[in-house]
Amino acid sequence: MHNKLKTFLLLFFCLSAYNFIKAQDLDNTLQQYKAFDPQEKIFIHYDKSFYNPGETVWFKAYLTSGGLWTTVSKNFYAELLNEKGVLLDKVSAPIVYGGANSYLKIDSNYKSQKVFVRAYTVNSFNSDTAFIYTKALTIIQPTYKPYDKNLAKTVVDFLPEGGSLVEGIEGNVAFKAYDNGEGQPVTISGVVKNSKGGTVAKIETLYDGMGQFLLTPEANETYTAFWSEKNKPEQKTVLPAASKTGIALKLEYAEGKIVYKLNRREDADESLKSLSIVAVKGFNSLYEAKVNFSSKTQIRSSISVDDLSSGVVRVTVFNSEMKPLAERICFVNNGNFELDGDAWLSTVTFDKRGQNRVEVKVNDTTLANLSLSVTDADLDAPESNLQDNIVSRMLLTGELKGKVYNPYYYFYSTSDSVKYHLDLVMLTNGWRKFNWNTIISGNISAPKYIENDYLGFKGNIIAPKGFAGNGLQLTGMMQTTDSARDIIVIPVDRDGNINTSGMVFFDSARLYLNFNDKNKAFEPSMLNLNNGLMQTTDNSGISNGIKKIPFNVDPDYVIRNSKVNKDAYNVAKQIYKDGSTLENVTVVGKTKTNLQKLDERYASGMFSGGFGKQFDLVNDPFAAGSLNVFQYLQGKVAGLQITTNGMDASLSWRGGTPTLYLNEMMVDQQSVSSLSMADIAYIKTFAPGEAGVIGGGGGGVIAIYTKKGGDGVVSSDSRIKVVKINGYTALKEFYSPDYLNPDGKELYEDLRKTILWVPNLFLNKQNSFRSRIIFYNNDITKRFRVVLEGINVYGKLIHVEKVIEK
Structure with missing residues (x-):
């Protein structure tokens, strides 16, 4: 049915004098807009509902775009803020399978009863920042005081269906009453009067502060709502003024279809006699139709949605000049969103x-x-x-502006009353709006912020012009805090720029670097480097989040939490006090040899373990007498042929040439020859083909380890230089x-x-x-x-x- 509709519309549009977005093009245009603004939604699962000072906020974030888990963003950020928007803590984490997890720390001296979590990706700032995830968390203090509702003022918003009332046409007006503190619903009743004092409609809350009524506005007339809460004084709110011209849109959701009704005035101008109706869900076009309104003042039609995925659908009416006239959202619940x-x-x-x-x-x-x-x-x-x-x-709530009270209620049941109440939510909450002018014109610019592909090395070599040249690389090893080591090759372009990505590591890493050109010496001061993460915090969306109030905690929970938290604090102090005692518990076992200790201290991954031939240079008094490593190893390893001539050496092992590693980073022979024997702590050799060696060790492997702190002073004449770079927030x-x-x-x-x-x-x-x-x-x-x-x-x-x- 959808394909037939698109074929019909395409033929219709081709005959039309106005070249509206063709059916086959609208989907493509929306996908281009998605690339500009993926409109990711974030939900965070916290380990619990409220916290005490000094506790850790454990969380798991989920991210979607276009109804699927996101594949757009790779890096996730979360911040902890106080009531003034001051940053208390910040974490970053990689996004894997649409999720990211980390933790935030609440200071033990934190005094406020609320703290705010703000979460985002780089792409969040290419979208409407009012939708940036912000959550107010309750902090239980010894003097915890529940939020006083009497301090809040009741606000009533009146919202004409479709966006505006039109003079002389009956329209539907929805309203929402809520307090401006917690945003909780308020029950009200009252009437709507014209300027002469005549009552034209009644106001009655139907559910959670929401309701609706019909109104036919007259020309040059103003309308005021007189409303009150139970046992409180009457208040008044002026309704939005009616337009002298326009289209009245009314929407209804029945089983399997959205029914829309359009009305215009008899004296409407020509631009309102040829209309276009578009229905969109996410970034997908569901329906496009052209309406000839020249001989009619009313029209009724429907959009089939019986096999649509559940979610918010947006229906927009355009005039003949392709200017939006009216817009309404509707929620389609086909019950197909659940993971069993x-x-x-x-x-x-x-x-x-x-x-x-x-x-x-x-x-x-x-x-x-x-x-x-x-x-x-x-x-x-x-x-x-x-x-x-x-x-x-x-x-639901990730699509709407404003607070929806108890939003899971609308998915907890499928009764008709719940569906009606959900449509009240659609009528009374703002929603994410596309820039239709941009979409229609196709003039979609590049996004302001560009996401990085996980972590990377970005920066430049600060050196004289022409230093880089063709083929220059920084080569070496990256060692992370978990002792994992990887060989890295970082290309340097002709202008000295560095740009790599696709890496994941936590806490920090040490880069042991050198140029692949032996005639160029690398110094850490030459390198201007960052990890590709968002370095500065954009303050967008903070003010919206700070207005949110955490929920009131039941007094019994406050009392129990305060007592348990105090007891837990005393236990933690005792553990800390007794820490040295616990560490001094002696376990009797077999004494390790010096070689075993050195292997544990220096070797890791496939280099570690008892295999290979090992040499302890820390405790070998004859090591210092050798000119270099190769002279030291002469005659000590079966099958390894070493011929030395001063600092030069010729290596052969069973017909092959051994691979050389310095601190588990592959290096050339010259780098090893220049090492001072006083700097070397440990050597391991692996015969050709020996199990467990990187790459199988076809020509054998010689692994050399320089001294760490406590094993002697390491000289500074090595060509290998160290650069430290931060990764994602350390795992805990x-x-x-x-x-x-x-x-x-x-x-x-x-x-x-x-x-x-x-x-x-x-x-x-x-x-x-x-x-x-x-x-x-x-x-x-x-x-x-x-x-x-x-x-x-x-x-x-x-x-x-x-x-x-x-």
Whole structure:
């Protein structure tokens, strides 16, 4: 049906005097706009609902674009801000399978009752910054005071359907009453009067502060709403003025279709007698039609959406000059957004430090990216079970401006009343608007901010003109804080610029660098380098987020949290005080040899282990008597032929030439020859083909390690220079004790509020869609709160939340 409609419209447009966007072109144009502004949506799953000073905020972020998990952005950023917008903490993380996880730290001396999390990608700043993710978190203080609603003022917004009222045409006016503090709904009632005092409509809240009424505005007339809350004085609000000309749009969502009705005045000008109607979902065109309105003042038609993915659909009416006249959003819920799955405790005990088993299962053949939290339900409770979660955020609240109260309510049931209430939300909330003029003209400029492909090395060599030349490279090794080592080659263009990407490492890395040209000496001061991450913080969207108020916590939870947090603080102090005692526990075992100690200290990865022939130069009194490494090794390794002539040497091992490594970085023979023997701590040789060696070691391998601190002073005459560069925020492991394998902390009281946090849980057909995780209770929990969130590649969503008790 959709293809037939497009064929009809294409023929119609070709005959039209005005060249409107052709059906086959609109999708392409929208996709171009998506490249300019991917309109990513972010949802964050936190380990719990509120926090105490000094605690860690563990989180997992999910990102979508166009209804699927994002493949546009590679780098995720999150900030912790106080009420004045001052940055308290900032983290970065790679986006993998539409998700990113990290943590934020709340200072133990933080005094406010709220703190704000702002999250974004580089592409967030190419879009409307009002949609940048901002979340207000509640902080439990010893003197915690609930938010006083009496300090807030009630606001009522009146919003004509389609965008405006038209004189002489009956139109629908929606309204929303809410307090300007928390944004909670307010129940009101009243009437609408004209300037003469006559009542023309009644106002009555239908659900969560929302309602609607019909109004036919007269020419040169003004209308005022007189409304009041229960037992409060009457207030008044002037309604938006009606236009003298225009189109009245009314939308209804029935099963499988969106019905639209258009009305115009009899005396409408020519530009309103030929209309275009476009329906768009995300970046996809659903419907395009041309309407001949010359002989009619009313028209009714429908858009088929029975097989559409669930979400917000936008319907826009254009005049003959392609200027938007009216616009309305509608929510289509075909129930096809759910990722079928569950989380439950297959083994449950509330005994102190008792062992439990949680199981997670999804019934889908595609990869699912999930996160799971288990908390003490008596120390952690949501504002409401209907609050924003991954489902409501990705389908509803991430599309709208303004607060939607208890948004999960609109997905919790499929009753007719819920559908009607959801349409009130569509009528009373702003939405993300395309720039139709840009889309129609096709003049889509390049985005202001450009995303990097994960981490990279970006910068330039500060050197005289002509220094770089053709083929210049920085070569060497990158060593990360987890001791992983990688050989790197960084091309340098003729202007001395460096630009690489596609790397993932955390905390920081040391780059051991040299030029591939032996006639050019590298110095770290020559290199101006950054890691490709967003270096400065754009303040856009902060003011909008700071207005948000965290929810009021039940007094019982406040009391319990304050007490447990105080006790936990005392336990932490005791652990810190006794730390040295714990570390002094002696384990009797076999004494390690000097060679074993050196191997553990220096070798890593495929270089480590007991294989290969090892040489301890730290404790070898004859090492200093050798001219260089090659002279030292002469006659010491079976099959290795070394002929020296001063600093030069000829190497052969079973017909091949050995590969040389310095600190596990491949180097040339000259680099090794110039090393001072006083700088060398350890040498390992691997015979040709020896198992475990990088590349198989076809000609054998000689690995040389220079001294570290404590093993002697390393000279500074090596050609290899070190540059440090930062990566993503350092990884931090959530502490979940294993009481079957004591680590010393079992001697202290266990008062964890978050008992289990699993941010990266990937399930698909290869692992039978199921995961089983063992965790141990603390010393106080008698009820578990389990929350599972997640998404698959096609944008299907899962939210499971349950409290498990005896």
